[in-house]
Amino acid sequence: MIRFHLKCDQDHAFESWFQSGEAYDKLAASGMVSCAMCGSTKISKSMMAPAVSTSTSVTPPKPSAAMLAELRKRVESASEYVGSKFVREARDMHDGLVPERPIYGEAKPHEAKKLLEDGIPVLPLPFMPSKKTN
Template sequence: MIQFTLKCDRDHRFDSWFQSAAAFDKLKASGMVSCAVCGSTSVDKALMAPRVAVSRAPQDRPEPGALSTPSHPAEQALAELKKRIESQSEYVGMNFAAEARRIHAGDSPERPIYGEARPDDARKLIEEGVPVAPLPFVPGRKSN
């Protein structure tokens, strides 16, 4: 896994993880990389500082398999938001756009859902007046 600092054409900067540099290039070429702030698909790698690992004393290392706890209040809030959405909403996967339309039209029962949509599908939902919002995290099944 590799973390890149990215920048969109509106100068929004954000970090994202990719399986490899080639994976980033492939996703970018297919229009699957979008700005975390505004949704623009005009995204490039920004200048990054190298990250150097510092060896820690054995007592400072987490136990194998232990998850790290969020250290910053914003990280804690994001972790709580993710947990709440995933526990109180139905994951509809790549069917998000179609299911959101059915709910909006009254053809499917109203309920909280979350899932995945291509940026152009998300824009169409907004243009159609379907209330949607991007999530500031990747659904659990997509995380490592």
């Protein structure tokens, strides 16, 4: 996993984790990386320094409820909920068996790990899907 410092064309800065640099490039090229503040998909990597371990524990800031609500709204309006079929759909899209499209759904941790190990870029959502029509 790699963390990138990103910036949108509206100058909003944010961070996100990706399986690899290649996974980021693929997601960004398909418009699936967007700014949580304004929704822009015109994203670029910002200058980053390597992570350095210190003896002091640093707690990352928690996203606000408003930010999570906005992220949920964007994900649910721009993606198809596939529920428990998420793993199969993601793998079928990666293998070219079905057309690529933005999806979200549910996967067990070991299933998500296997997708990542197989080079299929997936990200966990910081909320449970509200649509349960599968």
